[in-house]
Amino acid sequence: MADLYALDLAFDLLDTTPDDVLAEVRRQLTxxxxxxxxxxxxxxxxxMLVGEFGPGERGGWALTARQEIxxxxxxDLEDLLMLLAPHIRPPGPVGRLRFYEHESPDLLVLRExxxxxxxxxxx
Numbered sequence: 701m702a703d704l705y706a707l708d709l710a711f712d713l714l715d716t717t718p719d720d721v722l723a724e725v726r727r728q729l730t731x732x733x734x735x736x737x738x739x740x741x742x743x744x745x746x747x748m749l750v751g752e753f754g755p756g757e758r759g760g761w762a763l764t765a766r767q768e769i770x771x772x773x774x775x776d777l778e779d780l781l782m783l784l785a786p787h788i789r790p791p792g793p794v795g796r797l798r799f800y801e802h803e804s805p806d807l808l809v810l811r812e813x814x815x816x817x818x819x820x821x822x823x
């Protein structure tokens with residue numbers, strides 16, 4: 701059994717985002733060990749794995765990524781989202797996280813300066 705998750709992120713970063721934070725986003729998208737760097741067909745969650753980062757429509761920066769991540773990388777994802785949270789243009793959802801065997805995802809939402817995971821009731 702694989703402990704894989706489908707991760708979808710889509711949000712804007714403020715134009716005041718520090719250069720070191722922007723550099724970390726770029727590293728995560730381009731480094732072979734980056735959380736957002738895999739491209740091509742997904743192994744278990746279906747679809748394609750992508751990552752795009754560039755100037756946003758309203759200024760600042762826009763990030764969109766779809767990745768397949770292993771459960772052991774969830775703490776690294778949490779660290780990345782904690783780094784980005786103060787710079788995300790509010791309000792609202794920033795992404796979704798779905799265990800590959802579940803039909804519905806948990807929402808990742810910016811609340812009070814933090815990204816929190818809102819789990820759906822799966823009874």
